[in-house]
Amino acid sequence: MHGxxxxxxxxxxxxAIVYLVIFLNGLLQARRDGEGLPSVGSIATGFxxxxxxxxxxxxxxxxxxxxxxxxxxxxxxxxxTLNTGHTLPVILQAFIYVSVIEVDFVTLVLMIVSAVLGGWxxxxxxARLPRRAVQIGVGCALLVAVGVMTVSQMGMFPAGGTxxxxxxxxxxxxxxxxxxxxxxxxxxxxxxxxxxxxVSLLGMNPIAAFPIMMGSGAFLMPVAxxxxxxxxxxxxxxxxxxxxxxxxxxxxxxFVVKSxxxxxxxxxxxxxxxxxxxxxxRPALRSRP
Numbered sequence: 001m002h003g004x005x006x007x008x009x010x011x012x013x014x015x016a017i018v019y020l021v022i023f024l025n026g027l028l029q030a031r032r033d034g035e036g037l038p039s040v041g042s043i044a045t046g047f048x049x050x051x052x053x054x055x056x057x058x059x060x061x062x063x064x065x066x067x068x069x070x071x072x073x074x075x076x077x078x079x080x081t082l083n084t085g086h087t088l089p090v091i092l093q094a095f096i097y098v099s100v101i102e103v104d105f106v107t108l109v110l111m112i113v114s115a116v117l118g119g120w121x122x123x124x125x126x127a128r129l130p131r132r133a134v135q136i137g138v139g140c141a142l143l144v145a146v147g148v149m150t151v152s153q154m155g156m157f158p159a160g161g162t163x164x165x166x167x168x169x170x171x172x173x174x175x176x177x178x179x180x181x182x183x184x185x186x187x188x189x190x191x192x193x194x195x196x197x198x199v200s201l202l203g204m205n206p207i208a209a210f211p212i213m214m215g216s217g218a219f220l221m222p223v224a225x226x227x228x229x230x231x232x233x234x235x236x237x238x239x240x241x242x243x244x245x246x247x248x249x250x251x252x253x254x255f256v257v258k259s260x261x262x263x264x265x266x267x268x269x270x271x272x273x274x275x276x277x278x279x280x281x282r283p284a285l286r287s288r289p
Contacts, residue, residue, distance in 0.1 A: 005098055008109065012218055016091045019222035023084065023243070026229040030236030041070060042241025050089040050246035054253035058192060059086055061145040062269055063242070064138060065276040073235045075280065076131040078138055079187055080234030083123065085242025087221040092250045094218030097211045104165030107174065112216045114175040115191070118182025119220030120227070126186045127233040135284035141187045142277035148193040149270050161203035170202045182220045191217050
């Protein structure tokens, strides 16, 4: 590995330490406020969703589906719980993918910075939203996720090119796009599929989406999650379970399993996410603004 990625990983390590302190302080405060310990179900959810995320399915939409089916998290706390709980596993994924997949350093850093700024903006907005607005936002995000996963399953993603760097207007488009994706990701829309589509349309090698997406998530999620923690807009026991399970699932998927026949599983995920979106939107549409 060249020196520049090492610098990036060093900065990411420092961000991870700072976030871990904020996260643990938030959990301690939640315990003092009377919230319980993480359940076996929340740890299993973190393990399974981050295992699948490492293999390319995603963790946000699948987590929301489990939250709704099992009544694990109040609707208005779902965005904060997703972000705070999945942050540490995503940082671990970023260390893995940035280390092994080559992407132009300038392109990678600018897209990461743009995503972080978008995440900061989005988290500040989402943390202040009332329950009904969160239900509508997350429900619509799930419908977008269903559409993206269906398009991916049918092989209709742009083919992409071979470039590992962007310049001029293509780089500007990538920066603007990742800002938008970073902002809406705080509602529960994962970064991988939008960034995969964006970099492919701009002529990059689609595999470059992995370090860009994981790197962007690893830097923006601590920033967004810190805002959710400070505003107490998350459910701490489930967030702790997601983190604990995820930190076990990521290395198992990356270094032991590496690949699975995921076609049938993706259809199952699409169906469950579609049903979860209905469960999220139905009470919001029935209630008055």
